[in-house]
Amino acid sequence: MELLTNGIGLTAVVFLPIISALVLTAIPKSQELLIKGFALVSSIVTFVLSVLLLPQFDFSNADKLQLGNKITWIKSINANYEIGIDGISLPLLILSTFITVLAIIYSIEHLPEPKSPKGFLALILVLETGMNGTFVALDLILFFVFFEIVLLPMYFMIGIWGDKTVRSVAGFKNQIETRLYASIKFFVFTLFGSAFMLLGFLGLYYRGNKTFSIPELIELGTSGAFTGTFATLVFAVLFLGFAVKVPMWPLHTWLPDAHTAAPTVGSVLLAAILLKLGSYGFIRIAIPILPEQAKAWAPAIAILSAIGIIYGSLACLAQTDLKRLIAFSSVGHMGFVMLGIASLTPIGINAAIIGMVAHGVITGLLFFLSGSMAHTYHTRDMGRLGGNMKLLPKTGALLGFTAMASLGLPGLAGFWGEFMALLGAFNPLDGLNVTIFRSSMVAGAIGTVLTAGYLLWMLQRVNLGEPSEEWNEMELHDADGYELAAWIPLVILTILIGVFPKLIFGATNDAVVSLLTKAFGG
Amino acid sequence: MEIFEIVTYFILLGLISTAIRVVTTSNVIHAAISLVFTLALTAILFLILSSEFVALVLVLVYIGAVIVLFLFGIMITRAPLGKNAELDNDKNKKLGAAIAGSIFLLFSYILINGFDGEVTIASGSSTELLGEILLTRFIFPFELVSFVLLAALIGGITLARKDEALIDKDQV
Amino acid sequence: MIVQPVLVVAAALFSLGIYGILVRRNAVMVLLSIELILNAVNINFIMFDAMLADTLMQGQIFTIFIITIAAAEVGIGLAIVLMLFRNRQTANINEFDLMKW
Amino acid sequence: MVNFNLILFAESEAVYTDGGVLAEFSWLLVVLPFFAALLITFFGKYLPMKGAEVALLTIGSIFIYSVLLMYLHITQGIANEFFVNVGSIGQFDIEFGWVVDGLSIMMYFVVGTVALLVFIYATNYMQGEIRYTFFFTSLTLFAGSMLVLVSSPTLIQILIGWELVGVCSYLLIGHYWEKKDNSSAAMKAFITNKIADVGLMIGIIILALNTGTLRISEILYQATHDYDGITNVAFTAGILLFIGAMGKSAQFPLHVWLPDAMAGPTPVSALMHAATMVTAGVYLLARMFPFYQSIASEALDIVMLFGVITLLTAGLIAVVQDDLKKVLAYSTVSQLGYMVAAIGSGAYTAALFHLWTHAFFKALLFLGAGSVIHAVHSNSMLEMGGLRKVMPKTFSTFIIGTVALAGLPPFAGFFSKDEILASFNHEGETTFFFIAVLGAFITAFYMTRAVSLTFLGEYRGHGHPHESDSMMTTPLIVLAVFAAGSGWVNIPGVYTGFTDWVTTRKTPIIEYHPESFDLFALGLGLTAGLIGIALGYYLYQLQGSAETGDSKIKVEPIWTVLENKYYIDDFYFKFIIDPIKINLAKAVDVINTNVIDRFINGFGQIASFLGAIIYNNIDQNGIDKFLNISSSGTDSFGGKVKLLQTGRTQQYLMLFLGGVVTISLLILFII
Numbered sequence A: 001m002e003l004l005t006n007g008i009g010l011t012a013v014v015f016l017p018i019i020s021a022l023v024l025t026a027i028p029k030s031q032e033l034l035i036k037g038f039a040l041v042s043s044i045v046t047f048v049l050s051v052l053l054l055p056q057f058d059f060s061n062a063d064k065l066q067l068g069n070k071i072t073w074i075k076s077i078n079a080n081y082e083i084g085i086d087g088i089s090l091p092l093l094i095l096s097t098f099i100t101v102l103a104i105i106y107s108i109e110h111l112p113e114p115k116s117p118k119g120f121l122a123l124i125l126v127l128e129t130g131m132n133g134t135f136v137a138l139d140l141i142l143f144f145v146f147f148e149i150v151l152l153p154m155y156f157m158i159g160i161w162g163d164k165t166v167r168s169v170a171g172f173k174n175q176i177e178t179r180l181y182a183s184i185k186f187f188v189f190t191l192f193g194s195a196f197m198l199l200g201f202l203g204l205y206y207r208g209n210k211t212f213s214i215p216e217l218i219e220l221g222t223s224g225a226f227t228g229t230f231a232t233l234v235f236a237v238l239f240l241g242f243a244v245k246v247p248m249w250p251l252h253t254w255l256p257d258a259h260t261a262a263p264t265v266g267s268v269l270l271a272a273i274l275l276k277l278g279s280y281g282f283i284r285i286a287i288p289i290l291p292e293q294a295k296a297w298a299p300a301i302a303i304l305s306a307i308g309i310i311y312g313s314l315a316c317l318a319q320t321d322l323k324r325l326i327a328f329s330s331v332g333h334m335g336f337v338m339l340g341i342a343s344l345t346p347i348g349i350n351a352a353i354i355g356m357v358a359h360g361v362i363t364g365l366l367f368f369l370s371g372s373m374a375h376t377y378h379t380r381d382m383g384r385l386g387g388n389m390k391l392l393p394k395t396g397a398l399l400g401f402t403a404m405a406s407l408g409l410p411g412l413a414g415f416w417g418e419f420m421a422l423l424g425a426f427n428p429l430d431g432l433n434v435t436i437f438r439s440s441m442v443a444g445a446i447g448t449v450l451t452a453g454y455l456l457w458m459l460q461r462v463n464l465g466e467p468s469e470e471w472n473e474m475e476l477h478d479a480d481g482y483e484l485a486a487w488i489p490l491v492i493l494t495i496l497i498g499v500f501p502k503l504i505f506g507a508t509n510d511a512v513v514s515l516l517t518k519a520f521g522g
Numbered sequence B: 001m002e003i004f005e006i007v008t009y010f011i012l013l014g015l016i017s018t019a020i021r022v023v024t025t026s027n028v029i030h031a032a033i034s035l036v037f038t039l040a041l042t043a044i045l046f047l048i049l050s051s052e053f054v055a056l057v058l059v060l061v062y063i064g065a066v067i068v069l070f071l072f073g074i075m076i077t078r079a080p081l082g083k084n085a086e087l088d089n090d091k092n093k094k095l096g097a098a099i100a101g102s103i104f105l106l107f108s109y110i111l112i113n114g115f116d117g118e119v120t121i122a123s124g125s126s127t128e129l130l131g132e133i134l135l136t137r138f139i140f141p142f143e144l145v146s147f148v149l150l151a152a153l154i155g156g157i158t159l160a161r162k163d164e165a166l167i168d169k170d171q172v
Numbered sequence C: 001m002i003v004q005p006v007l008v009v010a011a012a013l014f015s016l017g018i019y020g021i022l023v024r025r026n027a028v029m030v031l032l033s034i035e036l037i038l039n040a041v042n043i044n045f046i047m048f049d050a051m052l053a054d055t056l057m058q059g060q061i062f063t064i065f066i067i068t069i070a071a072a073e074v075g076i077g078l079a080i081v082l083m084l085f086r087n088r089q090t091a092n093i094n095e096f097d098l099m100k101w
Numbered sequence D: 001m002v003n004f005n006l007i008l009f010a011e012s013e014a015v016y017t018d019g020g021v022l023a024e025f026s027w028l029l030v031v032l033p034f035f036a037a038l039l040i041t042f043f044g045k046y047l048p049m050k051g052a053e054v055a056l057l058t059i060g061s062i063f064i065y066s067v068l069l070m071y072l073h074i075t076q077g078i079a080n081e082f083f084v085n086v087g088s089i090g091q092f093d094i095e096f097g098w099v100v101d102g103l104s105i106m107m108y109f110v111v112g113t114v115a116l117l118v119f120i121y122a123t124n125y126m127q128g129e130i131r132y133t134f135f136f137t138s139l140t141l142f143a144g145s146m147l148v149l150v151s152s153p154t155l156i157q158i159l160i161g162w163e164l165v166g167v168c169s170y171l172l173i174g175h176y177w178e179k180k181d182n183s184s185a186a187m188k189a190f191i192t193n194k195i196a197d198v199g200l201m202i203g204i205i206i207l208a209l210n211t212g213t214l215r216i217s218e219i220l221y222q223a224t225h226d227y228d229g230i231t232n233v234a235f236t237a238g239i240l241l242f243i244g245a246m247g248k249s250a251q252f253p254l255h256v257w258l259p260d261a262m263a264g265p266t267p268v269s270a271l272m273h274a275a276t277m278v279t280a281g282v283y284l285l286a287r288m289f290p291f292y293q294s295i296a297s298e299a300l301d302i303v304m305l306f307g308v309i310t311l312l313t314a315g316l317i318a319v320v321q322d323d324l325k326k327v328l329a330y331s332t333v334s335q336l337g338y339m340v341a342a343i344g345s346g347a348y349t350a351a352l353f354h355l356w357t358h359a360f361f362k363a364l365l366f367l368g369a370g371s372v373i374h375a376v377h378s379n380s381m382l383e384m385g386g387l388r389k390v391m392p393k394t395f396s397t398f399i400i401g402t403v404a405l406a407g408l409p410p411f412a413g414f415f416s417k418d419e420i421l422a423s424f425n426h427e428g429e430t431t432f433f434f435i436a437v438l439g440a441f442i443t444a445f446y447m448t449r450a451v452s453l454t455f456l457g458e459y460r461g462h463g464h465p466h467e468s469d470s471m472m473t474t475p476l477i478v479l480a481v482f483a484a485g486s487g488w489v490n491i492p493g494v495y496t497g498f499t500d501w502v503t504t505r506k507t508p509i510i511e512y513h514p515e516s517f518d519l520f521a522l523g524l525g526l527t528a529g530l531i532g533i534a535l536g537y538y539l540y541q542l543q544g545s546a547e548t549g550d551s552k553i554k555v556e557p558i559w560t561v562l563e564n565k566y567y568i569d570d571f572y573f574k575f576i577i578d579p580i581k582i583n584l585a586k587a588v589d590v591i592n593t594n595v596i597d598r599f600i601n602g603f604g605q606i607a608s609f610l611g612a613i614i615y616n617n618i619d620q621n622g623i624d625k626f627l628n629i630s631s632s633g634t635d636s637f638g639g640k641v642k643l644l645q646t647g648r649t650q651q652y653l654m655l656f657l658g659g660v661v662t663i664s665l666l667i668l669f670i671i
Helices: A008-026 A032-056 A089-109 A117-136 A140-149 A150-160 A180-205 A214-222 A228-245 A254-261 A262-291 A292-319 A322-343 A345-377 A395-408 A412-428 A434-462 A481-501 A502-520 B003-024 B028-046 B052-076 B090-114 B127-135 B139-160 B164-171 C003-023 C027-052 C058-088 D006-011 D020-024 D027-045 D051-077 D102-125 D132-150 D155-176 D181-213 D216-224 D228-248 D257-263 D266-275 D278-285 D290-297 D295-320 D324-344 D350-378 D391-404 D412-427 D431-456 D470-489 D498-501 D521-541 D549-566 D569-645 D649-670
Strands: A068-075 A079-085 A164-166 A175-177 D080-089 D092-100
Touching: A008 A032, A008 A068, A008 A079, A008 A089, A008 A117, A008 D020, A032 A089, A032 A117, A032 A214, A068 A140, A079 A117, A079 A140, A089 A117, A089 A262, A089 A345, A089 A481, A089 A502, A117 A140, A117 A150, A117 A262, A140 D102, A140 D470, A150 A254, A150 A262, A150 D521, A164 A180, A175 A180, A180 A228, A180 A254, A180 D569, A214 A262, A214 A502, A214 B139, A228 A262, A228 A292, A228 D266, A254 A262, A254 A322, A254 D569, A262 A292, A262 A322, A262 A345, A262 A502, A292 A434, A292 A502, A322 A345, A322 A412, A322 A434, A345 A395, A345 A412, A345 A481, A345 A502, A345 D080, A395 A412, A395 A434, A395 A481, A412 A434, A412 A481, A412 D155, A412 D181, A434 D181, A481 A502, A502 D080, B003 B028, B003 C003, B003 C027, B028 B052, B028 C027, B052 B127, B052 C027, B052 C058, B052 D412, B090 C003, B090 D257, B090 D649, B127 B139, B127 C058, B139 C058, C003 C027, C003 D649, C027 C058, C058 D051, D006 D102, D006 D295, D020 D051, D020 D080, D027 D092, D027 D132, D027 D181, D051 D102, D051 D132, D051 D549, D080 D470, D092 D102, D092 D155, D102 D132, D102 D266, D102 D278, D102 D470, D102 D498, D132 D155, D132 D266, D132 D278, D155 D181, D155 D216, D155 D228, D155 D257, D155 D266, D155 D278, D181 D228, D181 D257, D181 D521, D216 D228, D216 D290, D228 D278, D228 D290, D228 D295, D228 D498, D257 D266, D257 D324, D266 D278, D266 D324, D266 D350, D278 D324, D290 D295, D295 D324, D295 D431, D324 D350, D324 D431, D350 D391, D350 D412, D350 D470, D391 D412, D391 D431, D391 D470, D391 D521, D412 D431, D412 D470, D431 D521
Parallel strands: none
Antiparallel strands: A068 A079, A164 A175, D080 D092
16 A cells, blocks of 8 residues: 555556546447446546545645655756645545546446547546646646646537537627537637636746745745735736636636536536636635735635626526526536635635535536436427426436535535535635625525525426426436436435535645645634 | 969859759759759869868769759659740749849848958868768767668658559549 | 858859749759758858868768758658659649648 | 533533433434435335335334433433534534433424324325325425424534425425426425525524534523623624524514415425424524523514514414415414514513424314315315314314314413413513404404304315214324313413423523413403404304305394394494404405515516526626627638638748848848
8 A cells, every 4th residue: 555655646546547548549449348348447446546545645634735746847947746635635536536437437328429439438538637637736837737638628528529509609690509619618718717827827936936836836925925916917817717717707608608518428527527626726726825815806706706606596597408507506606615715714715625526516416417308308498398207207306306405405515515605704814804705695695595596496397397298209218227326426425425524524624724824824 | 363263253153153044944954954063063162162072972962863863853743844934933933033132132241241251272181080070079960860861761762652542543 | 262252152042042942833943942052051061161160170061961961851852742743743833732721 | 612511510500410321312313214214215115005104103213202201301301412523614613413401302292293193194194195105205304304403402403404394395395296386385485484594594604603613502601601702793693593583483574485385285284384394483592592581682572573463464364364274374374473472572481382282283273174175175165164064073173273272271272372471461561462462362263264164054065075084083183182281281380390391401591480370361362262262153153154045044133133233243344354354454465465475576586587687688798799709800800811821832931031031131220
């Protein structure tokens, strides 16, 4: 087990998927079973490896970066292969490997058109490398590389396996194929943000003794090395880069399109992990390196989050497309996460992390369900759906459960993120404008009512009532074994985290407290 | 003025006139032959400047091999032998002349202003010394260049080889 | 011997080469013009070598390298022209506008 | 950290024990139902009784456990609490746990008893209905959620139980979700509650942040010892918690969901909307009572005001209802108003006592109504009548429930309602006292009306109704016993066991306990009840229920005499009964449906309207359009520039060299 502790374990977790993806491309196309089996096994091995890291992880020192390593990478710019995890990244890393396994299980029998399992599974594995890498990277350049790696597979997933219907888009004269529009929008939007982010990284590099190492930069930042206009500008560009990914209002418009167009597994991974990269960036990079700037920007972030919560919920009320509704709900839920982060208190940031995990689990499941339903009914229009509980009882029951979890029902995972974020926002860090935060908190609380409103309305339109006659003729298949195998673990996880939040808090609390103590003093 | 200089000026005149012919003649063969003369004059210039080994290489490689290659090229691509009015792109002529002229003026200006000096022609052979330097100090680039040549050899063969598939396509 | 006239003639050869590249239609002729340019460079190198009386004779050595590379270049270049000719039945470079939008 | 438990132990005057093993294992009460719900979900369909036996077994064990606890409590007095840490966040410990003290044991007993009887009843009532197994899953889940709520020693667990109860209510109200009305009613209940929950949530947040703990006992300790942190926010927090309570306990103006919730099957109404779920608000106020009493007494005044408004308005609405279940629903709202008002007046025991008695007799009434509805297949009282003869058991138990509700001695409602009235009188709340008396009158009146229309007179419906199965009547009889006798546990001056039960808590309760009956309040309350019954009986029975000619003839002489000789009836009708029955009650009904309801509906409509506007104009045509224009602009510019790309290398080279020359010239001669 010593192998796991000196960085090799983490490296394996990060790079095993992409190596598997390469091997996958070497397997001939005709060996479909082998392709699927290999992808599944490699994702499971990655997951098991990440779980094996747990006993090696010293929970009593969860605030220290552990199991890492530092190897010279590009000497000329002093960029190192520096990795490690602490209590903040651990839950997210395991979530990422876990969700990938489920995504591959689901894909075994439910590949979107055009089938081609080889390319699709390889892309999922490449995506996993990007996600895992982002969570373990402790070097800005390394972080950036992984952050960008994620874009490509998702771009191809949406662009090739996405929704082929043609729709008109505001601002364009001609009608556009949804997947084309969405994939390009997704790519360009995120790239736009990360280009600025790279500028910020470079700025930190030149002001910060030519180092890209995040721990070293944190030391510098907390000792007051970055000040004045420079720091403001750097925080602004970092904010832009991360906020697009989160996404925060008003940088969110790529999200509904991408989610609507993406294949089921794509939406799941997008919602479950990709959105977390942005908020993780705030916690890992932006706040500890530039604490004073974070403090100055916090009210603005809080206001934007509050707008996002209300706005997302209102937009949900106007949707007729099931997947689009869930996508907009992500805007609202990530608003809670960002509200927690903006409070800059241990409670708020813990809330943000558990909110991220919970959102990953719950919204991931919602997208699984809605994707499967869209596949079965060949429509996502909620006006035509209805009586789903009768037609597909298993899927319907799970949809009901997940909607309840999503609206923040206490006892299920979603509750802690919402409640604790509001708790944190009520008493933000000393020196922040209490009025703004309390108003945001009240807006968030109203948001929970609206959230309940649109989710229940969605349930009423989709799940309840008598089924429409058009489905009488059709042969509808309820969830099969593969789907249930992918969904049930998420249900269990939702309940587990809901009943016993220590699963997350136990890892994150020390790390968050020490991070904030370092940044803002005791 | 020494005899060398007078000869040099003649050579320079010849260089320019043959070079002009290379780029203006409407007969492909003439162009190639003119290039031979240009190169030969260059070789003589090199001899005057006591770089006899380079001059020799120039004659061997260029006039001996490259020009032959060109003639083969002209032959294989079935370029019309004799006068051919379509050899030049008339639309480009004026603009090309203007650009080439301005580059010439620019270079001349820089060269005349920048380099002012005399050359004393050394007597005796420098070939031995050249060989020594080439095989000691510059041995690595020298070997490298041989690889480049090898690569070019293989590349040339690969490119020029008639592909089975392509032959079929051609005949269809 | 004064250097300027030789250098100016080399510049003239260079410019003529460029003129040739810009104006000629036949691909082989374009390659021919490139040789002219290389030759101009060679002359300069030898001239500078003589002028500076370099003990390492770098000017001559470079000229040798250039000649070698030029030979390789002609080989590859003609092979490409041959290939193009085989596919298009012409060596007229105006016909080759695959890079066009 | 100071160990508050020890301090409380040393201080409290009440004598109590830790409850031993029985208390320690009380977590079984909470966990068992969830486990059972899982079992029913996955294996219920394959069992002979479709999962009902698992539910019955579970709730039966809970009942037995609660009886044991009750026995132990009566003999020893238990007050203890247990905590399980489920996570720490910042300086907060998030803890679950279970409380075993007088208040929670009383609630365990109520939940256990009523739930057991309702479950037995439901096995028969729901026979052959759609989703029978799922019904029992939800019902078991509900019992579990309610126990989570009443057993909670921390505010966070209260919130969890609170919302779980709401969800179960959603599932059960919407049981027949094929009809849109039903699922809408379920939604309405959930969302109305959710609005109130926002208040509760913010209240909890404020309390937690100002005390640094989520443990109720520590918060109460700080409150009773005038800690600065909590004292500063006492009023705000008190009001916010009360807003939460208003939702669950259906207080005006958030009571609108409860009548609609009658869309659910009748056992659900009996269990949730009469005995357990709706008392959650009262329970919360009672649990936090020391806090209100010591530092948030201004908030208590507001609590009382709302309680009184509720008890009056809801009672008036009940008078005009034709739907039997709705009469009972409004009656429930009205009775909850009594409890809340009692808490508001500082009468802790009286409120809980009324909760206790009301749970039994209102469950009885609902189950009786269910029995009737089961028989005649209609909810409307206009299609009933004369059922006294065909359903004797139902009738007699229903009558017991009615008189208990109307407050006639020696039935349960008499004692509890009297204690509330006495407390009002003692506190000097004269106006509220008389309103409460008026409420008692109205209660008696509408219940008499309901009984008359349902059981008396002639049958007006279709088919041939018959008495229900013994599985349904047995619970009725058991509940009737409770409705008759549950009031005897707290007779002032005779036996005040109940007061001792519910005041045995870690935080001492200081309140006024009457030593004997307050004869003034007793007399007035009793009179009001009697008048109500008499008037109701007179109008609906003696006067005849209008459409039945027989009864008209029967009462003709008296009617004529009254009309012709005294014209008192006219006067009553014109100036008292009509204004009350038609104008005032209708007005309240109209306000209820047209103003409050419309406001909530309007809120939803405005929200979705706003959503549409924002989505279409700002999102799609604003932000998105801006982005799209920028990309289409790039596209068209590129379309023009691409014409430069002719693919002719010579042209490229020419451009390139032209550029080189230009730049060189610039460098040489200009810069």
